[in-house]
Amino acid sequence: SQKIEQNSEALNIQEGKTATLTCNYTNYSPAYLQWYRQDPGRGPVFLLLIRENEKEKRKERLKVTFDTTLKQSLFHITASQPADSATYLCALDLGSSNTGKLIFGQGTTLQVKP
Amino acid sequence: DAMVIQNPRYQVTQFGKPVTLSCSQTLNHNVMYWYQQKSSQAPKLLFHYYDKDFNNEADTPDNFQSRRPNTSFCFLDIRSPGLGDAAMYLCATSGGLARHTDTQYFGPGTRLTVL
Numbered sequence: 001s002q003k004i005e006q007n008s009e010a011l012n013i014q015e016g017k018t019a020t021l022t023c024n025y026t027n028y029s030p031a032y033l034q035w036y037r038q039d040p041g042r043g044p045v046f047l048l049l050i051r052e053n054e055k056e057k058r059k060e061r062l063k064v065t066f067d068t069t070l071k072q073s074l075f076h077i078t079a080s081q082p083a084d085s086a087t088y089l090c091a092l093d094l095g096s097s098n099t100g101k102l103i104f105g106q107g108t109t110l111q112v113k114p
Numbered sequence: 115d116a117m118v119i120q121n122p123r124y125q126v127t128q129f130g131k132p133v134t135l136s137c138s139q140t141l142n143h144n145v146m147y148w149y150q151q152k153s154s155q156a157p158k159l160l161f162h163y164y165d166k167d168f169n170n171e172a173d174t175p176d177n178f179q180s181r182r183p184n185t186s187f188c189f190l191d192i193r194s195p196g197l198g199d200a201a202m203y204l205c206a207t208s209g210g211l212a213r214h215t216d217t218q219y220f221g222p223g224t225r226l227t228v229l
Contacts, residue, residue, distance in 0.1 A: 034217060043204050043220030093216065100145060100208045100216030104156040
C-alpha cells in the first residue's frame with residue numbers, strides 16, 4: 001500500500017542545535033517533494049520544494065535532501081530557535097497533472113527549548 | 115496583501131444540520147482545493163477545482179459537496195454533518211500554470227464542531 005511516514009513523536013531539541021526531520025514514503029514515485037510548516041490552529045505555509053533530480057536544496061537556515069533510491073527526504077533546520085517550534089509536514093507531488101495535487105504526511109512536531 | 119481567506123474561522127453546527135464553509139482568494143489562482151484535517155493527522159484532500167473543472171477524490175463521502183461560482187470563491191457544503199465530520203477544513207490555492215511553481219497557499223482554516 002502507499003504510505004507517507006513522518007515521526008509521530010515530537011522532536012525536542014535545544015536552541016542552537018540542528019533539527020532533522022524525516023519523511024519516508026513507499027509505493028510512490030513523486031516528481032517533487034515539498035515541506036510545509038503548520039502552527040497550531042493555522043493553515044500550512046510552504047517552505048521548500050525539491051525536484052526528483054535534485055539531491056539538496058537550501059534556503060537560509062533550512063536544508064532539504066531528497067533520496068529517491070531510499071524514498072526519503074530529510075529536512076534540517078540549523079541554529080534552531082524557539083520560534084521554529086511548529087509541526088512540519090512533507091508532501092508528495094506526483095506530477096501527474098497540472099493541478100498540483102499533493103499527498104501530505106501527518107507531520108512531525110518540533111519543540112525548540114531556549 | 116494577496117491571500118486566501120476562510121469564513122467563518124469557527125463553525126458550530128448540529129448533527130444533521132447542513133453547513134456551508136466559504137473560501138475566497140485574491141491570488142487569481144486557477145486551482146482551489148479543500149482539505150479535511152483531524153487532530154494530529156495529515157490534511158486529506160476532499161476535492162479540487164481547476165478553473166471550473168471539478169475533481170472529486172475517490173474516497174470523499176457524498177455528504178461533501180463543493181461549488182466554485184467564480185475564480186475567487188469556493189464553497190464546501192456538508193449536507194448532513196455527522197460527529198465524525200468535526201475537523202479543521204482547509205482551503206488552498208495554486209497557480210496551476212507552471213509545474214515548478216505549484217506550491218499551495220493555504221487559508222487559516224475553519225474549525226467545525228458538530229454537536
